[in-house]
């Protein structure tokens with residue numbers, strides 16, 4: 569039987585559902601993710617055919633670069649999604665999922681761009697200096 573996960577923003581105006589297994593969570597320590605999240609980005613992803621938006625009246629998108637956009641709630645400010653231009657998957661911030669999510673951490677990327685005010689978690693997971701090799 570397929571697993572179903574639900575999630576949404578802090579105020580509850582954006583809600584979504586995923587079906588099936590979710591990819592392991594990747595931590596991104598790049599400067600864009602730092603500014604958007606206040607710390608670092610931790611997200612899973614899922615093919616679009618297994619993703620459904622349930623409530624999206626306040627969902628807004630910020631085009632962070634030529635190649636990707638970032639989705640957030642325009643009422644409460646929660647960072648929610650990342651999507652590559654023309655991509656067939658959507659990246660979803662792990663913290664947006666209702667608990668228990670069943671998610672597990674996988675590895676860290678852009679570790680060389682980590683800011684000075686925190687240390688990488690001592691979780692024994694792979695750390696990549698830039699993107700996934």
Ligand SMILES: [Zn+2]
Pocket residue numbers: 577578579580581582626641642643644645646
């Ligand atoms: Zn909200």
Ligand SMILES: [Zn+2]
Pocket residue numbers: 596597598599600601602609678
């Ligand atoms: Zn990043």
